[in-house]
Amino acid sequence: MAEITYLEAIREALVEEMERDANVLCLGEDVGVFGGAFKVTEGLQARFGENRVIDTPISEIAIVGAAAGAAHMGLRPVAEMQFADFISCAYDMLTNYVATSRYRTGLACPMVVRGPSGGYVRGGPFHSQNPEAAFVHTPGLKIVCPATAEDAKGLLKSAIRDDDCVLFFEHKYLYRRIKGVMPAGDHLTPIGRARVAREGKDLSIITYGATVWKAIEAADQLAQTGVSVEVIDLRTLAPLDDDAIVATVKKTNRVVIVHEDTRTGGIAGEIAARINELCWEWLDAPVLRVTAHDVPLPSAATLEDFVLPQTADIVAAAQRVGTY
Amino acid sequence: MKGGARGAKRSAAAPAVAGRLSHSDKLSLYYWMRLTRTLEERLVNLHRQNKLVGGLFRSLGQEADAVGSAFAVEEHDVLSSLTRNLGSLLVKGATPVEVIRQHMATADSPTRGRDLGLHFADMGRGYIGHISPLGDMVAVMAGVTLSFKVRGEPRVGLVYLGDGATSTGAFHEGINFAAVQRCPLVVIAENNGYAYSTPTAKQSAAKRFVDKAAGYGVAGDHADGNDVLAVYEVTKRAVDRARSGGGVTLIELVTYRRRGHAEHDNQSYVPGGEVERWAAENDPIDRYVRVLIDREKVEQSDLDAIDVRATAEVDAATEQALRSPPPAGPDALADVYANPSRLAPHWYRR
Numbered sequence A: 001m002a003e004i005t006y007l008e009a010i011r012e013a014l015v016e017e018m019e020r021d022a023n024v025l026c027l028g029e030d031v032g033v034f035g036g037a038f039k040v041t042e043g044l045q046a047r048f049g050e051n052r053v054i055d056t057p058i059s060e061i062a063i064v065g066a067a068a069g070a071a072h073m074g075l076r077p078v079a080e081m082q083f084a085d086f087i088s089c090a091y092d093m094l095t096n097y098v099a100t101s102r103y104r105t106g107l108a109c110p111m112v113v114r115g116p117s118g119g120y121v122r123g124g125p126f127h128s129q130n131p132e133a134a135f136v137h138t139p140g141l142k143i144v145c146p147a148t149a150e151d152a153k154g155l156l157k158s159a160i161r162d163d164d165c166v167l168f169f170e171h172k173y174l175y176r177r178i179k180g181v182m183p184a185g186d187h188l189t190p191i192g193r194a195r196v197a198r199e200g201k202d203l204s205i206i207t208y209g210a211t212v213w214k215a216i217e218a219a220d221q222l223a224q225t226g227v228s229v230e231v232i233d234l235r236t237l238a239p240l241d242d243d244a245i246v247a248t249v250k251k252t253n254r255v256v257i258v259h260e261d262t263r264t265g266g267i268a269g270e271i272a273a274r275i276n277e278l279c280w281e282w283l284d285a286p287v288l289r290v291t292a293h294d295v296p297l298p299s300a301a302t303l304e305d306f307v308l309p310q311t312a313d314i315v316a317a318a319q320r321v322g323t324y
Numbered sequence B: 001m002k003g004g005a006r007g008a009k010r011s012a013a014a015p016a017v018a019g020r021l022s023h024s025d026k027l028s029l030y031y032w033m034r035l036t037r038t039l040e041e042r043l044v045n046l047h048r049q050n051k052l053v054g055g056l057f058r059s060l061g062q063e064a065d066a067v068g069s070a071f072a073v074e075e076h077d078v079l080s081s082l083t084r085n086l087g088s089l090l091v092k093g094a095t096p097v098e099v100i101r102q103h104m105a106t107a108d109s110p111t112r113g114r115d116l117g118l119h120f121a122d123m124g125r126g127y128i129g130h131i132s133p134l135g136d137m138v139a140v141m142a143g144v145t146l147s148f149k150v151r152g153e154p155r156v157g158l159v160y161l162g163d164g165a166t167s168t169g170a171f172h173e174g175i176n177f178a179a180v181q182r183c184p185l186v187v188i189a190e191n192n193g194y195a196y197s198t199p200t201a202k203q204s205a206a207k208r209f210v211d212k213a214a215g216y217g218v219a220g221d222h223a224d225g226n227d228v229l230a231v232y233e234v235t236k237r238a239v240d241r242a243r244s245g246g247g248v249t250l251i252e253l254v255t256y257r258r259r260g261h262a263e264h265d266n267q268s269y270v271p272g273g274e275v276e277r278w279a280a281e282n283d284p285i286d287r288y289v290r291v292l293i294d295r296e297k298v299e300q301s302d303l304d305a306i307d308v309r310a311t312a313e314v315d316a317a318t319e320q321a322l323r324s325p326p327p328a329g330p331d332a333l334a335d336v337y338a339n340p341s342r343l344a345p346h347w348y349r350r
């Protein structure tokens, strides 16, 4: 089987689900004729028609709200945010309406809101954001951040079939840089389950998204110095896979949590708290975080490199935890 | 803003009546449009040489819209420009070297490398560049102009948005707020046919964007956005109305986006011949040259001299900008707050 990119894997998931279920439809700005700003939905409108691949006005509130309404009626909408940064325009619709709908009224919102997030691309303050933490804090939303092409496909297919709203944050740095061979058949990756991206015994790095690849790079470097690092790719941030987190803590007793998102209020704090609550007696060292600095993400390469976590930072943190 | 060269003080004479531009004002309009185009062409070269950070957004064919409208506000007025309003910023006093540095994200760029393109502001010169989330600046400018009203200052605001941005909640809330408060605000909807790949027919079911004015209870006006004098006149009328307490005007300027959304976009979605037709028949600079020569009796050599001046200015600015250093990494930690003005780096970066 040929390798395909992370981006092509997302498209393949959309095509397969639209073939499988006539209720699945895509909507968003420029997703139809143009195939999306990053070409994720290229060819879909020609294949499935204008009723199922809908070019919308620039109206994030209406895109998300209409997806919710259509979902109530049994459709399975996949709404695209042209950049994940603009999901904040629909914050009210997502947090006040979509997230509370089932709980309040029993009306389900089986829908996906997907789009490119993340930095390392010199995109600046409005085209690089990692908006997950704001939504992790909102009960009622599921949040998925795939790092591999296989998971991008398997998780999107699962997200479309999920009976709740799933925010699917793709990473634009990975779109064309990461490739994978898709498992045969109906490839579904379960939501809520982390993955051991690399086995190790001395220390665990818990991360997700683009920093999975930086963690693996750091693990390679640390292996040269005789340190065996386990890398956990969370894949889903809500609900978090507590079992996988506890298992790796019990195995290595030392943890570094890495994310590209800013530090304060980021999910690393939540994971550290859960480790404290669930298995603190298994720790041989304090849990450390490697994250972005708490600033808007700037454009210039020198500034962006300074703000975002780099492989050397992960190595430094791992060494400190490892020698504690 | 009247007055010839950049930085020139506003003429002491009474404000011009719409359409009563002096001969030198008319030459200034040409200069600003030419400077806009020459500067953008330079940015294209720099972009191809990989010297810029991020995408490059052109206003080719829309220079009259930006320049003519900005020319109608005064020095103490405030405008909020958009992606394709380089000309407005130049008229308001932004300099070519600032613009190039801003596209290169240098340490001495107006945002010190933090933001890109036309996303920069200087309240001293009366401009606030937009942010990416479309429509937001309409609400912000409602507040800027609310301050003029509250303090009884005879100042006005001008905000631009695209045909696409009229679909946002922020536009709707912002213009409605300004309308109810009778803020001295002019809102220009630039209808350039497309929002990225989306044609206006998929953006709004209204036949004309100016028809929305009635729904907000504000004055509505429209003009050929590629006729710089018409743009000036329609904006001047609205500015005068705002200054005299008449509240908000929504203006639709009809123009055309001749390049892709940004330079990477090959415009595959544009019907064949459309771009070429606008370029051949409706270029705002070509049209204005004919007006100047036929009606204003300007000599071609006078225009050539202005072209030479614009090129020389852009050459000098380019040379200067190419010597600018990149920002130092740790500068990223300054200015998130007034207090503390600098954050500490994470321990592994100390």
Ligand SMILES: Cc1ncc(C[n+]2csc(CCOP(=O)(O)OP(=O)(O)O)c2C)c(N)n1
Pocket (backbone or CB within 6 Å): A029, A058, A060, A082, A083, A086, A089, B083, B084, B132, B133, B134, B161, B162, B163, B164, B165, B166, B168, B190, B192, B194, B195, B196, B257, B261
């Ligand atoms: C709220 C929001 N959604 C999506 C985008 C992505 N986006 C950037 S520009 C653009 C098209 C803008 O079209 P228009 O308003 O007509 O302005 P033009 O580019 O034609 O000048 C889109 C969809 C954005 N910047 N903000």
Ligand SMILES: [Mg+2]
Pocket (backbone or CB within 6 Å): B162, B163, B164, B190, B191, B192, B193, B194, B195, B196
């Ligand atoms: Mg437009």
